[in-house]
Amino acid sequence: MIGPQCYLQHPEQIELELNPLMEAPASSTPPLPLGLLLHCHHYYPSGKWLRIQAPALTEELSFNARVVDCNPGRKGDYLLKLSFPDQEQLFRARMLEQLCQIFIYQPQGPDKDLDQRALEWIEAEAAHFPSNGL
Template identity: 60%
Template sequence: MHNPQRYLQHPDQIELRLLPLDKAPSDCTSLLPLGLSLKAPGPHPSGEWLRISAPALSSDFCINALVTECTHEGDHYTLKLAFLTQEQLFRARMLEQMCQITLYQRKAPAEESEKRALEWIAHQAAHFPSNGL
């Protein structure tokens, strides 16, 4: 298995919950070319499977990913995560777009929240990395 060639960079301002999985998902085949990079407070060894969620954005949105690299950098660890199915990669890409929209919305008054989301989608969504999705 080769590591992904490109990684979406998760913004530090949106907290993710990382839950180790007891066993690998049954849909394991090969790694897709687009992964996810994020900072974590603690280590997660290469080969560990994680269930990722963003409680501040959605209570029921989860993604399974494989840790391909974990490096210690000062007060945190940088994880590189890979996806093995198009569905999980699509979900990760959707989560990262939701994070970017949330950050964009925070720069304006609350009453303009929906307008800001539509603005971000109109200007940025087409340029968001997809690597063949």
């Protein structure tokens, strides 16, 4: 199995919910150049399809991804490499990862709401967020 050329690194501060899919999503696109790299507590075999979301941030945004590789990590966890079946799932993953970055960008406080933090992150960091041709 050939994986992406580059991977977005998911921040460990935000826990993701990984749910195995029984059936593989339909895919007619060639492998996409950008994937997702994250630490998880369970082993997933290569080729397994997962539904991923960050319930602490949003219930509405989730995406499907295929396990490219899953190796033992540094703290008794696993380092999981994921690829996407199509541009839409990659776009959704990038959106969720940007939400994660916005969430951890600044400490939460009563003087800053999420919208203000989001605008600050977009101004400071969005241009540097990997897109790999999107």
